[in-house]
Amino acid sequence: MRYAQSVADLVGNTPLVRLNRVTDGIAATVLAKIEYFNPGGSAKDRIAANIIDAAERDGSLRPGGTIVEPTSGNTGVGLALVAQQRGYRCVFVVPDKVAEDKRAVLRAYGAEVVVTPTNVEPDDPNSYYSVSDRLVRDIPGAFKPNQYANPNGPRSHYETTGPEIWRDTEGALTHFVTGVGTGGTISGTGRYLREVAGSSVRIVGVDPVGSIYSGDDIHGYDVEGVGEDFWPPAFDPTVVDAYERVSDAESFAMTRRLAREEGLLVGGSSGMAVVGALRVARDLPADAVVVVLLPDHGRGYLSKIFDDQWMTARGYDVEPVASVLPAHSTQEHSA
Structure with missing residues (x-):
């Protein structure tokens, strides 16, 4: 088989x-x-297993731990796929410009999602970098993969x-x-x-x-x-x-x-x-x-x-698409 x-x-x-x-x-x-x-729908799936393997080897991530990461969504999905198999919880911090669709995907994979403002400096206490650092300090057994430096x-x-x-x-x-x-x-x-x-x-x-x-x-x-x-x-x-x-x-x-x-x-x-x-x-x-x-x-x-x-x-042009339907067919009909 x-x-x-x-x-x-x-x-x-x-x-x-x-x-x-x-x-x-x-x-x-x-x-x-x-x-x-890729099964999680993005290139970020590729990095998750290597990051978690390394964290397990060096003791940064222990059984029952929680993965906390700032992400625009895709890294979170990749990490969640591996975390599911190994018994870890996930908390992902996303900037508010990340579409609700992507937040919903993260939740669907079992993660908790924290939303932060987008237009702040990286060292601002409300940035998704700073908030993720704070959560790592506050959650017992938390590990931050830190894709930006890993x-x-x-x-x-x-x-x-x-x-x-x-x-x-x-x-x-x-x-x-x-x-x-x-x-x-x-x-x-x-x-x-x-x-x-x-x-x-x-x-x-x-x-x-x-x-x-x-x-x-x-x-x-x-x-x-x-x-x-x-x-x-x-x-x-x-x-x-x-x-x-x-x-x-x-x-x-x-x-x-x-x-x-x-x-x-x-x-x-x-x-x-x-x-x-x-x-x-x-x-x-x-x-x-x-x-x-x-x-x-x-x-x-x-x-x-x-x-x-x-x-x-948002001020972006939208290319019109001509309909092939007769005008009367575009009206809603009740059963």
């Missing part, structure tokens, strides 16, 4: 899918690595994401493009690709307008799970060759296009990454191979990016 011992064993080996319609006019091959095929995050991508991309492109990869959040994905994947391919692969980080990585004008932005207002210790900037800076409007418009034109229901950071990848690919020759990592599923954004009223209320 062929089966997995638990759902946590299904992490990794996500597929590459060619983008066809949004790449119109581009000669290069642009492949999307679809991370929502080396097991980048190591997970070095051991899995990078090798998968190199294997599946059969060494033909020329460009790797991904959003930068905690920095773990680009640092670990980029380091692996550097080791196997040297300078023949270009590593490009995609960053929201307002983030510290690609500009000096640091301010809030709506896209979730990417960008930062400080330099995380887990991030290795030396692996990055270039950055593409993308606005929220561009990110969200592409996110909606990916659903309607490519059949990929993904989050806003995926749309952002694709905008960056298409800029990179625009002038490349036909033998170039660009892989762009799409970090998560769109299920956590249905009430935001995929909701026309939310989009227009």
Whole structure:
């Protein structure tokens, strides 16, 4: 019989899918690595087991303990999947810009969720960093994985994401493009690709307008799970060759296009990454191979990016879709 011992064993080996319609006019091959095929729906599933294994080995996390982490949602789901199997409780601290859909997903996996204000400095006592630190002090047996500084995050991508991309492109990869959040994905994947391919692969980080990585004008932005207002210790900037800076409007418009034109229901950071990848690919020759990592599923954004009223209320354009229904058919009918 062929089966997995638990759902946590299904992490990794996500597929590459060619983008066809949004790449119109581009000669290069642009492949999307679809991370929502991980059981928890995102690339963050990859880091959870390594982080928890290391904490168990060094005694930071003991039987019956509680995992407390600041997260935009995806890391929380990955940690919750592993925690379920090992008998740990989870408390996740999220900024209030995180959609209620994503908070509901965390609760569905059995976690408790604490919501904090988004637009405060990292060292503000009400920031999700500070609140998580306080909860670790107040909850007996609590452990904070601290994905922003934990080396097991980048190591997970070095051991899995990078090798998968190199294997599946059969060494033909020329460009790797991904959003930068905690920095773990680009640092670990980029380091692996550097080791196997040297300078023949270009590593490009995609960053929201307002983030510290690609500009000096640091301010809030709506896209979730990417960008930062400080330099995380887990991030290795030396692996990055270039950055593409993308606005929220561009990110969200592409996110909606990916659903309607490519059949990929993904989050806003995926749309952002694709905008960056298409800029990179625009002038490349036909033998170039660009892989762009799409970090998560769109299920956590249905009430935001995929909701026309939310989009227009925030000042974002919504492309009208003509109905094929006769006018009388759009009226509600009672049984």
